[in-house]
Amino acid sequence: MRLDLTIVENNSSQTQTNNSDSDEEDIQWTDDETTTAVTAPEFPEFKIRVQEAINVLGGCVFPKLNWSAPRDANWIALNSSLQCQSLCDIFLLFKSSDFITHDLTQPFLHCSDDSPDPTINYELVLRKWSELIPGAEFRCFVKENKVIAISQRDYTQHYQHIAKQEDSISSAILEFFRDHIQYQFPDEDFVLDVYRDSSGRVWLIDFNPFGEVTGSLLFTWEELTSGKNLTDGPAFRYTTSEVTVQPSPCLSYRIPRDFLDLTTGEDAYKLIDFLKLKKGQQEEEESDEEGEGP
Missing domain, CATH: 3.30.470 (D-amino Acid Aminotransferase; Chain A, domain 1)
Incomplete structure (x- = not known):
């Protein structure tokens, strides 16, 4: 079963409000210059359509986008599975998946065709859940x-x-x-x-x-x-x-990206920063030891 998926980006000028009556609903980040209230987007009609589709398919579904399923994110689900029973379950997997991020941001990264990238109509694909060996x-x-x-x-x-x-x-x-x-x-x-x-x-x-x-x-x-x-x-x-x-x-997706870059040496700058940090900590400890001398 396929459902059209619209990617919504909130304009920051529309989200800057001074709404003192909705503190419980808004999350605010404050610095010395500005105060910006960011309200989580809601998709009530889309949520209803997705839940209806899930019910038609037996209550449990396997989700994917046009190309990829969030197979790298099953570790974050409570059941450690791609089995979803609600739109919240689907969003959690999608937001945690590098595979889905690739589909949304760089779907034609490895293509050799010189023609302009086509316009993509993203679709949320739901399949009836089956226990496969x-x-x-x-x-x-x-x-x-x-x-x-x-x-x-x-x-x-x-x-x-x-x-x-x-x-x-x-x-x-x-x-x-x-x-x-x-x-x-x-x-x-x-x-x-x-x-x-x-x-x-x-x-x-x-x-x-x-x-x-x-x-x-x-x-x-x-x-x-x-x-x-x-x-x-x-x-x-x-x-x-x-x-x-x-x-x-997929095990590498269960740890922070910075840790993975350090262990594989893929990002030399992170390794240099890490060594500088360790050196600074070591010098600090040596200085404290000297200060505690007789």
């Missing part, structure tokens, strides 16, 4: 309308059944692709995520762009674009043992 999800890479690679989607875990059922899983996915997807999608290069249930039936989860903006999982984009290390038929990769289990790539 992570070990039954697979990502398929399609080039020139042919599946060239299949990857276990949750590659951070080892699922024994995948090795035992490799041939049947691959055959079911390829049959589904030929019957329902091939030559039906507007582009000839794309990525799709599918789910194979316990009865062997394959379900479409989502489409993704064929490019670095989409996770390559157990492949590399160099392999996928050049065909290097790929067999004549679709290459099928999965985590083969507990030894090769990897941490989830």
Whole structure:
């Protein structure tokens, strides 16, 4: 189910008020020169429409925008899940997600087309919530309308059944692709995520762009674009043992960005500032120790 999503930016001149009777409703930040009252925006009609859609879909939904779901923000939800029962749940995930921020601010960052960026009509997409087994999800890479690679989607875990059922899983996915997807999608290069249930039936989860903006999982984009290390038929990769289990790539989104930059060395200036701070603290401690001498 899709709902139009309007992004509203409050004009600061409209929010500067001197409303002494609504102190409980307004949040105020004050400095020596100005006082600005900022009132949280409300969308009563949109909220009603969203709640009606959630009720129609059974009371629990999986939310996303045009391209991305807030998979990097499930840690902030009380249930540590993307399951939402209200617009407040959706807003909490969206506001905490770098994936959603990217869609809103830099959706064409990795595009090579020189044409001007098109106008985007953002849509809030709500799907009926379903409990999916992570070990039954697979990502398929399609080039020139042919599946060239299949990857276990949750590659951070080892699922024994995948090795035992490799041939049947691959055959079911390829049959589904030929019957329902091939030559039906507007582009000839794309990525799709599918789910194979316990009865062997394959379900479409989502489409993704064929490019670095989409996770390559157990492949590399160099392999996928050049065909290097790929067999004549679709290459099928999965985590083969507990030894090769990897941490989830979304774990890095659970800590402040400054901490991540420090540990990875991505921002040299933050590291320099941190070292200066530590040096200052050390000099302060040494000075205090000297002052406490006999």
